[in-house]
Structure formats: C-alpha cells, structure tokens
C-alpha cells in the first residue's frame with residue numbers, strides 16, 4: 640500500500656508514521672528528514688533546503704519532488720511506502736501521482752491528522768528529536784526515560800532550530816495557505832481519511848488503523 644500522512648507542523652505525522660511503519664511493515668519516508676540528512680552531508684540540496692527551512696518556507700517544488708522520487712525509486716519502496724511530509728502542494732501531489740502511475744501504482748489512502756492550532760504550538764515548543772533515529776519526544780507529553788537520550792537507540796536528543804516561535808508561526812501560515820487546499824485533491828479521489836489528532840498517541844494510531852481497514856465512504 641502507498642499511503643501519505645498529512646497534517647500541520649506538530650500534528651504528529653512523524654510519531655504516527657513511525658508506529659504505523661512498524662505495525663504495517665512499510666518503509667517510512669519523511670521529506671523533512673531527507674532534507675536534514677542532505678544538510679548533514681553538506682550537499683548542495685541540503686544547503687539550499689536549509690535556506691528555506693530556516694525561514695519556515697517550503698523548499699521549491701522541483702527540489703522536494705526530486706529528493707522524494709529518488710527515494711521512492713529505491714527497491715524497498717517498490718510496492719509499499721508511507722510518505723510523511725510529502726506532498727505539500729497540489730503540484731507535488733500531481734507529480735507524485737504521475738510517477739506512481741508510470742509504475743502501475745497509485746496512492747491508496749491520504750490520512751489527515753487534524754489538531755487545533757494552539758495545541759500545535761505547544762507540541763512544537765516542547766518537541767525533542769533523536770539525531771540518530773529521528774524518533775520524536777516531548778518535554779511534557781512524552782519525555783524520554785533518560786533526559787537527553789533516545790529510549791529506542793540511545794541517540795542524542797535535540798531541538799529543531801525551526802521549532803522556535805517565529806518560524807513556527809510562518810510554518811503554520813504556509814500549511815494553511817499551500818498544503819491544506821491540497822486535501823481536496825485526495826477528497827475528490829475518495830482517498831481522504833480525517834482523524835482526530837488531539838488525543839493520546841495510541842488513540843490516534845487506533846483511529847488511523849481502523850479507518851485504513853474500513854472502505855472509504857465520502
């Protein structure tokens with residue numbers, strides 16, 4: 640199955656994609672992680688992406704499309720994958736469909752995790768990420784067992800520089816202006832699943848899993 644996880648910054652895309660990818664045995668491909676890896680490797684794409692990420696803007700479509708298509712052309716994504724953070728514009732969604740169609744595949748489900756704005760801001764202001772495995776923690780909601788260390792791999796936890804207040808505001812504006820309108824594209828195709836992301840992590844997972852099992856009605 641090819642599924643995408645959509646939601647504003649802080650909605651819990653990474654957290655849910657991590658759990659679902661293990662439960663359903665799908666590779667978890669996160670566009671933001673690909674950019675951050677490219678930056679660590681000091682590639683041209685990484686440096687270009689950083690200049691946009693620091694301002695809270697989207698990275699240009701061509702750059703995001705290229706990095707994702709290269710990744711989903713790898714053998715582990717030949718028949719399944721869970722995309723987190725891509726597509727984020729209508730153009731990205733259309734290009735992704737074309738690319739999948741060329742290999743006789745298509746997106747099966749688009750999962751939209753809905754969370755009120757004030758909750759998003761609180762989540763991002765307390766988010767911690769593992770430098771090694773990218774697992775997400777929260778200072779208050781889901782703290783690591785040992786401060787500063789990842790429960791899963793022992794890696795170092797850090798705060799993303801774009802999780803600071805001014806950049807968060809801009810990222811939320813960008814989400815509402817450029818990404819939210821894209822939901823209609825999947826709704827029209829009868830692929831959209833909306834879940835309440837403002838509940839415990841495990842409850843959100845259960846809601847997603849039961850929606851994935853049910854046939855789409857709207």
Ligand code: ADP
Pocket residue numbers: 646647648649650651652653654655762763765766767775776777778780781836837838839840841843
């Ligand atoms: P996204 O990938 O959508 O930006 P994350 O998965 O990184 O979001 O989650 C953002 C922050 O919110 C993290 O600190 C994470 O631990 C926390 N979080 C995720 N889901 C929930 C939830 N259901 N309830 C409370 N906190 C959550």
Ligand code: ADP
Pocket residue numbers: 647648649652670671672674691692695696697698699700703723724725726727728731810
């Ligand atoms: P979050 O969902 O928590 O905002 P991500 O890690 O998904 O964070 O994205 C971080 C940044 O990476 C975005 O603010 C944007 O600059 C860039 N980015 C990630 N995915 C895309 C994409 N599909 N198109 C354009 N830019 C992207």
Ligand code: ZN
Pocket residue numbers: 769770771772773774789790791792793794
């Ligand atoms: Zn880790």
